[in-house]
Amino acid sequence: MTSSIDLHMHSNASDGVLPPAELVDLAHRHQVRCLALTDHDTVEGLAEAARAAEHLGMRFIPGIELSVSWERVDVHVVGLGIDRTNPGLLAGIEQQEQKREERALRIGERLERKGFSGAWEGARRLAGEATVTRTHFGRWLVEAGHVPNLQAAFKRYLRRGKAGYVQSEWAALETVIGWIAGAGGQAVLAHPLRYPLNQRKLRRLLDEFAATGGIGMEVVSGHQTPDRTELLAQLCDWHGLQGSCGSDFHSPEQTWLVPGRIPAFPRRCRPIWKEWPDIASYLDPAA
Ligand code: AMP
Ligand code: MN
Ligand code: MN
Ligand code: MN
DSSP states (O other): OBOSEEOOBOOTTTTOSSOHHHHHHHHHHTTOOEEEEOOBTOOTTHHHHHHHHHHTTOEEEEEEEEEEEETTEEEEEEEESOOTTOHHHHHHHHHHHHHHHHHHHHHHHHHHHTTOTTHHHHHHHHHTTSOOOHHHHHHHHHHTTSSSSHHHHIIIIISTTSTTOOOOOOBOHHHHHHHHHHTTOEEEEOOGGGSSOOHHHHHHHHHHHHHTTOOEEEEEESSOOHHHHHHHHHHHHHTTOEEEEEOOBOOTTOTTOOTTBOOOOOTTSOBTTTTSTTOGGGSOTTO
16 A cells, blocks of 8 residues: 655654665655655754755655663554754754664674674764764674674664663653654654554553653554554544654665555544644645
């Protein structure tokens, strides 16, 4: 199923591989007409993506995916429609980036102890101008021939509980929702089924998210089975949230993930874009 709206994507301003303008171009070729760039804890790619989208007649939503520590679990909150020059948001991003760089050094040390010499330097090089993410360590492990692919890198070394995992204290849920709202954006809980939370705990997270100013949750993410879409639609309903959708695209190498190729948006959910000005002309009549 393809969607003309994709509100979750990454460029090489964080852990995606394509420069922002190339990402927008690829999305356009896949019939996406409204897109958000949502890089991890950075707004660096937004200006370039906005220019490219305007050039192609697409609707561009400036976004971000912020890391949150919630009860010692890493949770991702997407901000849609943010003002990328907002001082409060920028100060928050600065804090997060500092934590990322500190964590990267520690991940590097841990991988080094495991016998992978040059891990930090390698990840740092692959990140280029961006802050180092675990994905960069993963790509370096692949490049150096230590693992066959990125999934294996996470599974063996980078996941929680593995040798290269370092717990980081990201900002609190309330704080991050505050940054997004303060920058005029809508806070959306990203991929709710991808956290190590049982359903009771997930529902507590959703309660807290909605009570502290969260507006929406992703009900459709790349590569998702129909029963999961149904469960997410139900949760969205129960918690009085609006629905969002996005591929979480990172790289053309992940051939199973393509911009805009996501399951159909469930009819029972209220789309978060419903009241965005002039949005209708960019969407499929079905959306
Ligand atoms: P970080 O924010 O630096 O902790 O890195 C998190 C990122 O790692 C996510 O946004 C994903 O892009 C990537 N990631 C997490 N788990 C996996 C996995 N199993 N396979 C591939 N990429 C993953
Ligand atoms: Mn990522
Ligand atoms: Mn995420
Ligand atoms: Mn993402």
